[in-house]
Amino acid sequence: MKSDTKEIEQEYLSKLMDRVLQLRKSKKMSQEKLANESGIARSLMRGYERKERNISFANLVRIIKFGFGMTIEDFFSEGFDKKTKG
Secondary structure, rough: HHHHHHHHHHHHHHHHHHHHHHHHHOOOOOHHHHHHHHOOOHHHHHHOOOOOOOOOOOHHHHHHHHOOOHHHHHOOOOOOOOOOOO
């Protein structure tokens, strides 16, 4: 049971960071600009995008609200939690 939970956590952390990276690139923002707009260190942003660091809820909200200027609902729309084939 515990290993299943860890796998699910890793899957969703990966999905979160894939979404952040996809949005950053679609908005043609550099990693540095997104970090500055979000009020977090660029090194931390780099660690998040490389999936080397676990993102806190507070920093995720900062990225969504201040970095991207979007609502939480919009961030999680577009099939964020759809099952993938396989």
